[in-house]
Amino acid sequence: MKRFLLALLLAAPVLQSQTPITNPGSGFASILNFETEHTGTTPRGWGGGPPGTIFVDGNIVHSGRWAVRLERDTASPQGFTTITHVLPADFAGKTIEWRGFLRTEDVSDFTGLWLREDGDTPGLAFDNMQRQQLNGTHDWKEYSISLPLRPNAKQIFFGVLTAGTGKAWADDLQLLVDGKPVWDAPKLERPKTAIDLDDEFDGGSRVVLTGLSKTQVNNLVVLGKIWGFLKYHHPVVIAGRRHWDYELFRVLPRILAATDRNTANTALHDWALSFGEIPPCHTCTAVRTEGIHLSPDIDWIDQQAVLGSDLARLLRNIYKNRTQSPQFYVSVAPNVGNPIFEHELAYAGMKFPDAGYQLLALYRFWNIIEYWYPNRNILDQDWSSVLAEFIPRIALAKNKEEYQLEMIALIAKVTDTHANLWSVPPQSRPPVGSCQLPVVTRFVEDRAIVTGYSEATAGPATGFKIGDVIESLDDATVLELVNRWAPYYPASNQAARLRDIARGLTRGDCSSVRAGVRREDQVLTVTAQRMPLTNLSQTSGSTHDLAGETFRLLSDDVAYLKLSSVKSAQIGDNINRAKNTKGMVIDIRNYPSEFVVFTLGSLLQERATPFVRFTVADLQNPGAFHWGQPLMLTPAQPHYQGKVVILVDEVSQSQAEYTAMAFRSAPQATVIGSTTAGADGNVSEIPLPGGHRTMISGIGVFYPDKKPTQRVGIIPDFQVKPTIAGIRAGRDEVLEEALRRILGPQTPQAQLERLYKTQ
16 A cells, blocks of 8 residues: 555645646745634645545644644545645745644554655655655654755645544645745746747547558567657757657657558658757767676667668768757666656546647657666567557557556567556455455465464454465466466566565455365365455555564574664664674565665675676667666674574565665675566656556666676575465574574474564
8 A cells, every 4th residue: 555655646736736826925824824713624725535545633732723623533535635735936045844743642653744845856855754654643743744945846845644444634834945835935937948949739649549560560670769769869859859759749640641661761860860960979979888788779770671761871871970968858866777768648638538748658658767767678579569559459459447457568569677667556456356355365386375463353254264275266277367367467486476476465346256275185165255356455465574562582592683674773772782792684574664784784794795786877868778887785783693584485575685685785795585676776756648657677787796686586585485384384494594594493483483473
């Protein structure tokens, strides 16, 4: 639920919006502190939702007469509630800060401030308090989040949210620019670009298709590749002097009308020439080969048999004289290097079907992978064949739902667990539905096993027991369902794909489902009622670590630290408490709550040690990726001298994998468990037509010796997986093996179980 929640907050607009205040001044201050007159339950000047969960409160306030209360129970829809405001980013400054006082009562998930900057591309920058995990009950306290003010930001969205159930209050909010109220910030009039000035296709592409011939598909393949090539190489486009999406709509009718390849090539040649002569570039050089990992895949521009001599010659001239100026549609993140896709419009208001905009989505995504994806060399299929396959599938999608499914299937071809259509809820892909059985399932020994309950009372009442093997659902075997659904579950490897399928395995319409179940030696039929997803915990089973405290001594000899709730500020104290133990288990069968790679990793090292290296994109040579230098961990105090055993499995993804890489570089460290999700590296977001967004792993992540991690994951030194028998017995077999590594292989089984079951 948390990942989906963040996807919604990154989409524009957020829930119910409202008219922006263009001259805030003191009137805006009264809106921020709620000291204005209100009608209804929602405070004046704010949007948000869902209805029935937002209230003006005159009884519990931080100061003044009023505060806002977000209140949710198990019947509240959508999983979270937010109040939302938006301002035009018509001011200058370096940092924008969103701060205010919050109070909570019995919040089950978390409450926090959130802040987002939008430009032509939504979600240029985003921050919230999710990792601070403000939940439970707390009195008034001031909190703050901030972002660098992006020069290309056009709107600032901000608000307060609460997820799960419980009550949260907010009061005395402030929006500051460089420490001063936003209305005191210097005014700024941003220069207009071609995207602002060209509105010809705002109402639709005017491209209508009922079918596509083989000739049309072949010509559209060439158009898609040339459109992307010009986008990142032609000086006029790189300078932002053309609304490049709309230029696609201008040329599309001529390509669709072409009856053969030569006619289409002539149209493409004339179209490319229409943007003006290519000035000679005296500073352009061949792609730097020193330290290169991937070279541009550009040989196709010389294929005269496909393009014709005139078009091929023109493309080669453009490539030879490619500009060294900044790219309008892409930049790289400072100090990291992952691409940032700027000025990419999401067209949230487009009406389906629209073949032009649907093709735009395909072309945009395909070319981003072609030029800016650091792992394109490990795709399962030839990327050009993927373009040809999906042109009819996406262009001819008849409605929004069909378009979304085809885009998910396209994204899945990238085999990157970071990549998905994050702007749609998980229940939009098969199995489609808004209800689910209140049980948690996981694939163990390649079989779907009940491992827990997502509703404490209703789960056991279904008749399912922990350890049950679900073999079929309404007469379809689980194997059949997995094979049918797999194309719609983007993932780097099978471990991550089965993890995600398991989370939605019993989803469907709000009716009963008949399950074929194997319970030890019995074969049973269990019929149970699905429940609304909003009534179920969406985090149950999302981690495989121990419940309870973040750090604990399992015995005088063994320390245990889980990263799902780790606090960087407490790491030194944790290590001091563990200093006399023989070994420490670091459980990363989760996603770290805070970034502790260097905070904790440095305390495990005896000497400066490299642990990772990256590949980053070359903006002057789209498609080229170069090696960076390895990053180091340097020793710090207090140093932990005991054994270190790191636990990983299929829920270990991204930052969790990066953290495991760092910790395993310690000389006393061992990794135990099973293959991780295989998606590391800072993510890059990609807006897509229809108000959608996806992401990719934006930098290549490798061990110092250049061994890959993408798709491979973190391979354990010793592979240990749960078993069905272990699940039924309530054992944690991965943790047990870690304890044996510390205490000795002959440690009695009963002693191992006592160490973690009595905590």
